[in-house]
Amino acid sequence: xxxxxxxxxxxxxxEIGPSTVGGALDALGIDGLVLPPIRPVAADRKFAxxxxxxxxxxxxxxxxxxxxxxxxxYVDNAAPGDVIAIDAGGAMVSMMGxxxxxxxxxxxxxxxxxxxxxxxxxEIVDSGxxxxxxxxxxxxxxxxxxxxxxxxxxxxxNVTVNPGDILVGDSTGVVCIPRARLMEVFTRAEKAEAxxxxxxxxxRAGKGIGEAARIAKGG
Amino acid sequence: xxxxxxxxxxxxxxEIGPSTVGGALDALGIDGLVLPPIRPVAADRKFAxxxxxxxxxxxxxxxxxxxxxxxxxYVDNAAPGDVIAIDAGGAMVSMMGxxxxxxxxxxxxxxxxxxxxxxxxxEIVDSGxxxxxxxxxxxxxxxxxxxxxxxxxxxxxNVTVNPGDILVGDSTGVVCIPRARLMEVFTRAEKAEAxxxxxxxxxRAGKGIGEAARIAKGG
Amino acid sequence: xxxxxxxxxxxxxxEIGPSTVGGALDALGIDGLVLPPIRPVAADRKFAxxxxxxxxxxxxxxxxxxxxxxxxxYVDNAAPGDVIAIDAGGAMVSMMGxxxxxxxxxxxxxxxxxxxxxxxxxEIVDSGxxxxxxxxxxxxxxxxxxxxxxxxxxxxxNVTVNPGDILVGDSTGVVCIPRARLMEVFTRAEKAEAxxxxxxxxxRAGKGIGEAARIAKGG
Numbered sequence: 193x194x195x196x197x198x199x200x201x202x203x204x205x206x207e208i209g210p211s212t213v214g215g216a217l218d219a220l221g222i223d224g225l226v227l228p229p230i231r232p233v234a235a236d237r238k239f240a241x242x243x244x245x246x247x248x249x250x251x252x253x254x255x256x257x258x259x260x261x262x263x264x265x266y267v268d269n270a271a272p273g274d275v276i277a278i279d280a281g282g283a284m285v286s287m288m289g290x291x292x293x294x295x296x297x298x299x300x301x302x303x304x305x306x307x308x309x310x311x312x313x314x315e316i317v318d319s320g321x322x323x324x325x326x327x328x329x330x331x332x333x334x335x336x337x338x339x340x341x342x343x344x345x346x347x348x349x350n351v352t353v354n355p356g357d358i359l360v361g362d363s364t365g366v367v368c369i370p371r372a373r374l375m376e377v378f379t380r381a382e383k384a385e386a387x388x389x390x391x392x393x394x395x396r397a398g399k400g401i402g403e404a405a406r407i408a409k410g411g
Numbered sequence: 412x413x414x415x416x417x418x419x420x421x422x423x424x425x426e427i428g429p430s431t432v433g434g435a436l437d438a439l440g441i442d443g444l445v446l447p448p449i450r451p452v453a454a455d456r457k458f459a460x461x462x463x464x465x466x467x468x469x470x471x472x473x474x475x476x477x478x479x480x481x482x483x484x485y486v487d488n489a490a491p492g493d494v495i496a497i498d499a500g501g502a503m504v505s506m507m508g509x510x511x512x513x514x515x516x517x518x519x520x521x522x523x524x525x526x527x528x529x530x531x532x533x534e535i536v537d538s539g540x541x542x543x544x545x546x547x548x549x550x551x552x553x554x555x556x557x558x559x560x561x562x563x564x565x566x567x568x569n570v571t572v573n574p575g576d577i578l579v580g581d582s583t584g585v586v587c588i589p590r591a592r593l594m595e596v597f598t599r600a601e602k603a604e605a606x607x608x609x610x611x612x613x614x615r616a617g618k619g620i621g622e623a624a625r626i627a628k629g630g
Numbered sequence: 631x632x633x634x635x636x637x638x639x640x641x642x643x644x645e646i647g648p649s650t651v652g653g654a655l656d657a658l659g660i661d662g663l664v665l666p667p668i669r670p671v672a673a674d675r676k677f678a679x680x681x682x683x684x685x686x687x688x689x690x691x692x693x694x695x696x697x698x699x700x701x702x703x704y705v706d707n708a709a710p711g712d713v714i715a716i717d718a719g720g721a722m723v724s725m726m727g728x729x730x731x732x733x734x735x736x737x738x739x740x741x742x743x744x745x746x747x748x749x750x751x752x753e754i755v756d757s758g759x760x761x762x763x764x765x766x767x768x769x770x771x772x773x774x775x776x777x778x779x780x781x782x783x784x785x786x787x788n789v790t791v792n793p794g795d796i797l798v799g800d801s802t803g804v805v806c807i808p809r810a811r812l813m814e815v816f817t818r819a820e821k822a823e824a825x826x827x828x829x830x831x832x833x834r835a836g837k838g839i840g841e842a843a844r845i846a847k848g849g
Binding site: 253264265268284286289290291292293294295296298299309311312313315325328329330331332334335359 | 647648649651652656659663665666669673674696697800801802803804805826829830832833834836837838839840841842843
Binding site: 209219226227228235236242363391395 | 420
């Protein structure tokens with residue numbers, strides 16, 4: 193797949209969204225549904241793109257040297273179109289603030305998912321960045337966080353994410369498509385989305401949800 | 412009570428809201444205050460109406476046959492004016508998506524309360540449905556959920572809800588009025604609401620909250 | 631410091647916000663970062679001001695006499711500019727409703743932080759009060775709460791707050807500046823804020839976050 197093809201496919205997955213993609217993952221027996229609560233900073237945020245993964249170690253204030261909290265290692269190294277995915281084990285510590293989120297947005301990063309915290313929440317909202325996070329917290333990562341590794345397998349809550357896996361998120365939550373299964377999942381999600389549209393049309397025309405689903409399935 | 416009378420009474424309870432109704436339940440020694448966090452999908456949502464109760468069993472993917480997840484059993488069978496109340500034991504699994512919520516809205520369902528999850532959150536918001544839920548989650552109920560029974564006693568967090576009990580919700584939360592106590596609770600809630608209005612008037616006129624309350628009580 | 635000076639300083643701290651003030655507290659080794667989730671009732675709320683502290687005891691319905699739930703003891707006694715900080719140990723019980731929040735707003739109270747609950751959430755939002763709280767809950771404090779003491783040391787989650795300490799909050803969270811350290815913290819926060827502004831300018835001009843930070847530090 194060319195990079196252009198991948199970008200087109202991700203733009204479409206962003207519209208289909210994690211609810212429908214999640215159904216496709218289920219149908220194929222793939223474990224990729226991230227459990228709550230990792231939420232967008234505003235209700236209208238959504239993303240789809242290949243994961244640029246980050247693993248960090250977290251300790252009390254003073255545990256690490258300031259330079260070990262290396263935000264540029266992810267914000268400046270992720271490629272345009274990537275989704276930066278940070279595994280802080282759910283800690284109530286900030287992995288970035290408003291300036292870093294703004295830099296990521298201007299760089300063309302498609303999304304950021306943090307299994308941990310961020311600060312400067314209103315600046316992040318204003319940046320337009322499609323950022324999803326477990327905690328808003330006024331606790332800096334400085335000397336509390338060590339950027340341990342990038343582009344390694346990580347965990348987002350209950351799901352393992354490998355570099356290059358496709359992450360899809362909206363206000364319902366986040367799902368992960370293993371890269372090797374992308375076309376399978378995409379094809380199935382498109383079919384489910386088409387059926388959902390037919391169901392929706394019949395519902396809007398006044399059918400009950402049961403009858404609308406039967407008609408859509410041609411049953 | 413005729414159905415028209417009940418609808419009028421519920422329309423009024425929707426305006427009075429669960430905070431004031433909760434005080435009336437307390438005064439009468441009735442246990443009906445649902446504890447957080449069951450939240451509306453948007454801040455402006457509120458409802459009051461008789462409960463159409465649903466009990467579901469939840470398991471891992473593949474536990475049940477797809478047809479056992481019977482959404483029409485509640486969405487298509489609840490009467491206009493009802494509040495569908497679903498007890499999934501707080502599970503992080505979706506009980507319905509956007510098409511079902513839209514069908515319920517078009518059917519005239521007054522509200523939906525889910526002690527569990529929903530998906531397609533933005534579609535549900537757009538549907539205008541007054542839906543309250545514990546989790547937004549991209550995890551379908553298909554093969555994970557069995558619709559066990561409708562119109563049986565259920566639990567919403569800490570509160571038992573019987574079919575026909577009156578559920579009242581807004582952004583503060585949800586309360587349950589046992590059907591046999593409805594007129595008692597309503598009368599007391601109206602009195603409390605009238606007193607609250609007097610307190611509010613005196614507060615807006617510059618009185619302290621203590622003095623405003625004393626004046627309202629005629630003390 | 632005169633009261634006018636303190637008000638000016640707090641107005642500035644309100645703009646600087648808890649994320650940057652939190653960094654200054656860290657640098658000075660002061661433990662004042664309140665952990666989540668104590669959240670504003672709307673995303674645009676923020677405050678800074680001296681704490682008027684309140685300690686309450688909480689029990690089941692009927693534990694206390696109604697008059698022991700003494701809301702005027704804090705709402706009517708806090709001075710204009712104060713931040714009322716209520717320690718209910720995180721309980722799912724309301725410490726006030728819409729009329730009390732409106733009275734506090736009209737009185738000129740700068741903020742309210744509740745480690746516990748409130749009711750009448752939409753009325754509180756409409757009042758314009760900068761109120762932060764752990765739970766929205768339709769459970770009145772009447773006979774469940776005893777106002778135990780005002781202007782004593784309290785806890786907000788993990789942080790001890792003394793009367794007169796400066797509380798600063800926005801959508802990211804809440805921090806506490808011990809009164810004796812105020813000028814130190816303020817001076818350091820101003821410097822950090824100035825550096826953040828320089829970093830932001832370079833980010834907006836297209837620099838990566840790493841380069842922007844290096845330039846701002848003159849490195």
